Amino acid sequence: MSAVARLPEIPVDAETQRRIEQFLYREARLLDDERWDDWLALMAEDIHYWMPTMENRRRADKLGAYALDRGALYNDNRLDLTRRVSRFKQPSAWAEDPPTRHAHVISGVEVYQGERTGEYVVHSSFVNYRSRVERDNDLLVGRREDLLRAVGDSFQIVRRKILMTQSVLMAKNLNTFL
Amino acid sequence: MCNANDTQPRLKRRPVGRSVEHLEQLMDLEHGRMSRDVFWDRDIYEQELERIFARCWLFVAHESQIPKAGDYVSTYMGEDNVLIVRQKDGSVRGFLNTCPHRGNKVCFADLGNARQFVCNYHGWAFGIDGALKGMHASSAYEESGLDKSAHGLHPVAQIDSYRGLIFATLDPQAPSLAEYLGDFRYYLDAIFDMDEGGTEFIGGCVKSVIQCNWKFASENFVGDILHAGWTHDSGAKAMVGGPVAEVHKFPEQSYHVNFNGHGWEFNQDIVGNAATLGDKEIMKYLYVLQPKVAERLGELRSKMIGAISSCTLFPNSSFLPGQNTFRTWHPRGPGAIELHTWTFVNRNAPQAVKDAWRKGTMMTFSPSGVFEMDDGENWEYSTRTNSGFVTRQQDLYLGLGHETRLTDTGLPGNVYRGQINEANQRAFYQRWFDLMEAPSWGCVPQRDVATMEVKA
Ligand code: FES
Numbered sequence: 001m002s003a004v005a006r007l008p009e010i011p012v013d014a015e016t017q018r019r020i021e022q023f024l025y026r027e028a029r030l031l032d033d034e035r036w037d038d039w040l041a042l043m044a045e046d047i048h049y050w051m052p053t054m055e056n057r058r059r060a061d062k063l064g065a066y067a068l069d070r071g072a073l074y075n076d077n078r079l080d081l082t083r084r085v086s087r088f089k090q091p092s093a094w095a096e097d098p099p100t101r102h103a104h105v106i107s108g109v110e111v112y113q114g115e116r117t118g119e120y121v122v123h124s125s126f127v128n129y130r131s132r133v134e135r136d137n138d139l140l141v142g143r144r145e146d147l148l149r150a151v152g153d154s155f156q157i158v159r160r161k162i163l164m165t166q167s168v169l170m171a172k173n174l175n176t177f178l
Numbered sequence: 179m180c181n182a183n184d185t186q187p188r189l190k191r192r193p194v195g196r197s198v199e200h201l202e203q204l205m206d207l208e209h210g211r212m213s214r215d216v217f218w219d220r221d222i223y224e225q226e227l228e229r230i231f232a233r234c235w236l237f238v239a240h241e242s243q244i245p246k247a248g249d250y251v252s253t254y255m256g257e258d259n260v261l262i263v264r265q266k267d268g269s270v271r272g273f274l275n276t277c278p279h280r281g282n283k284v285c286f287a288d289l290g291n292a293r294q295f296v297c298n299y300h301g302w303a304f305g306i307d308g309a310l311k312g313m314h315a316s317s318a319y320e321e322s323g324l325d326k327s328a329h330g331l332h333p334v335a336q337i338d339s340y341r342g343l344i345f346a347t348l349d350p351q352a353p354s355l356a357e358y359l360g361d362f363r364y365y366l367d368a369i370f371d372m373d374e375g376g377t378e379f380i381g382g383c384v385k386s387v388i389q390c391n392w393k394f395a396s397e398n399f400v401g402d403i404l405h406a407g408w409t410h411d412s413g414a415k416a417m418v419g420g421p422v423a424e425v426h427k428f429p430e431q432s433y434h435v436n437f438n439g440h441g442w443e444f445n446q447d448i449v450g451n452a453a454t455l456g457d458k459e460i461m462k463y464l465y466v467l468q469p470k471v472a473e474r475l476g477e478l479r480s481k482m483i484g485a486i487s488s489c490t491l492f493p494n495s496s497f498l499p500g501q502n503t504f505r506t507w508h509p510r511g512p513g514a515i516e517l518h519t520w521t522f523v524n525r526n527a528p529q530a531v532k533d534a535w536r537k538g539t540m541m542t543f544s545p546s547g548v549f550e551m552d553d554g555e556n557w558e559y560s561t562r563t564n565s566g567f568v569t570r571q572q573d574l575y576l577g578l579g580h581e582t583r584l585t586d587t588g589l590p591g592n593v594y595r596g597q598i599n600e601a602n603q604r605a606f607y608q609r610w611f612d613l614m615e616a617p618s619w620g621c622v623p624q625r626d627v628a629t630m631e632v633k634a
């Protein structure tokens with residue numbers, strides 16, 4: 001689907017792998033803790049943050065389950081993400097008050113060399129569980145493909161593609177990032 | 179005239195069941211009161227499937243979704259899954275998505291292009307015209323004397339379109355689509371005929387589930403701008419840095435209009451809805467277009483093209499001018515809906531403007547959208563609180579805007595002064611009640627008299 005997917009999978013050294021895993025785990029914790037601005041700081045200025053919706057099409061249908069010009073729950077640049085974060089922070093964001101409890105679980109982290117030095121193609125799986133008020137519990141599971149860029153002694157996310165398993169989102173909203 | 183529906187040839191229905199008694203006690207619209215039972219009761223819901231969803235003209239597709247022969251979409255009419263298929267002669271047909279052999283679902287894709295539909299169970303194969311063409315081990319059926327011509331896919335009773343919107347009904351007795359929409363077509367043209375190229379759907383369909391009664395969604399879009407200033411405060415601040423416009427302060431410049439239960443609330447600020455997408459290209463496009471629409475459709479309708487407004491086509495399809503989201507609230511029992519949403523644009527709009535709308539619609543009115551995010555919870559709990567036995571015996575208020583009827587505007591349909599109103603919601607429930615009480619279309623009272631030609 002994206003250009004990065006076709007690169008040869010050249011592994012990285014163990015230390016880089018470890019640092020990138022730590023980066024992703026920390027990112028998940030920032031989301032669990034609703035530290036929206038700290039989370040936003042992990043996104044590059046030129047971020048493309050994309051979560052297409054899944055269409056059920058026959059295998060023979062070359063159009064495939066998703067594409068850039070079709071449905072998406074996120075198809076965001078930095079400004080879009082900033083706007084979403086600013087809604088979360090409004091006292092009048094009623095559907096966030098009382099707060100939703102989030103668990104972002106990240107695993108299966110694979111890291112490969114990117115096209116340019118200091119860039120990395122990172123695959124991971126996610127489980128996202130949200131609990132709200134008494135009995136609203138929503139589960140989303142899927143896979144992510146990121147392009148990370150080394151910045152100083154940390155990283156920034158340049159591209160993120162999120163593929164979820166559901167085609168009908170089995171929840172009233174999606175009030176988190178993945 | 180006033181009889182239960184005739185059965186369709188191959189659909190042998192049980193005689194229409196006894197209808198829920200004393201529905202008239204559930205609403206006192208005159209005094210703006212209604213019962214909560216209509217959002218909770220299973221028997222009422224079953225009767226809705228029969229008398230609303232198996233009877234009304236329901237939106238099933240936009241022409242642009244199925245341009246070529248064999249193009250199809252799978253959608254729902256109530257809980258009935260249907261396939262809407264473009265034919266070789268350019269016409270459109272609709273079929274129940276179920277095999278007349280043993281009932282399996284025939285098509286599992288949401289959309290695509292097919293030369294035929296082949297059932298996975300025993301391999302019955304249907305043409306795109308629905309006819310049974312052949313099957314695996316066909317000699318066995320020949321020996322049993324199966325009449326293939328009598329075992330095609332079940333067609334919908336009627337299918338027709340208006341300004342690119344395709345509707346179907348499962349009731350052969352239903353009046354024509356033109357009659358069903360009636361004078362509401364005058365307003366529909368403001369959006370679906372504002373430009374000579376008409377509209378198209380772009381970007382596919384976003385689907386989600388909300389645990390609410392379908393009528394809470396429909397009544398919200400039919401007339402409830404009131405909630406926007408409160409519910410969507412956070413979304414407005416996120417998108418444009420300030421609160422929702424205080425429409426309650428300007429009743430002179432805004433209306434509720436309704437016809438046959440369809441309703442539209444709007445003001446005349448041209449771009450109020452569109453502005454919430456926070457995109458300059460869209461604003462520029464609408465401002466340049468507006469004088470041309472004025473020439474085409476007159477001043478009033480040209481000011482509706484992206485104004486603060488919302489609309490529901492009875493019973494369960496809605497759209498927002500300006501944000502350009504079109505959606506159907508498919509019922510899934512009394513306490514759930516499956517929401518299907520699309521983005522519509524003018525076919526002749528520049529590609530960059532179309533792209534901006536596709537993005538903007540999903541940013542605001544999809545399950546992750548900054549506006550829609552706050553709607554679902556309201557509707558879920560307006561529904562769920564009614565599990566309480568005593569709770570659901572407390573009636574609800576629907577009385578805004580009494581004595582606001584206008585009779586001198588020259589506009590078609592029932593017109594009310596002020597966008598902050600519940601006139602459309604009352605008209606929606608009046609239509610609901612009329613259909614629920616009537617054993618057949620012939621018994622549905624014709625309250626609204628059309629002034630427009632019924633031949634579209
Ligand atoms: S159920 Fe479809 S072929 Fe038998």
Ligand SMILES: [Fe+2]
Nearest residue numbers: 405406409553
């Ligand atoms: Fe809303």
